[in-house]
Amino acid sequence: MARSDLLYTLYIVLAAGIVTILLRAFPFIAFGSGRRTPETVRYLGNVISPAAIAMLTVYCFFSHWQSSLTLYGIPELLAGGTAALLQYYKRNPLLSILAGTVIYMILVQNF
Numbered sequence: 466m467a468r469s470d471l472l473y474t475l476y477i478v479l480a481a482g483i484v485t486i487l488l489r490a491f492p493f494i495a496f497g498s499g500r501r502t503p504e505t506v507r508y509l510g511n512v513i514s515p516a517a518i519a520m521l522t523v524y525c526f527f528s529h530w531q532s533s534l535t536l537y538g539i540p541e542l543l544a545g546g547t548a549a550l551l552q553y554y555k556r557n558p559l560l561s562i563l564a565g566t567v568i569y570m571i572l573v574q575n576f
Contacts, residue, residue, distance in 0.1 A: 544569035
């Protein structure tokens, strides 16, 4: 690798690192000095996470069904249903995600 390529790569990594640190620090800088968080920001904090998960779920199910008819979406439905039921009964996101992933991988790899 040429010296200029190495310097260019280091500059890119440095810039990405600085931007990442600033983005992570922004909420503490903006709202950390004892000021009350605006209601709009609090509302968005409560709404965006479930909306993003719902959007990703719909995207994952339908994009796979459009690209492949293997097993007609049965592994996805079983894994998604398992994750949803575990989340409903146990209220443990890590358990739900891991169990859904394991079931999906077993079904896809073996059938």
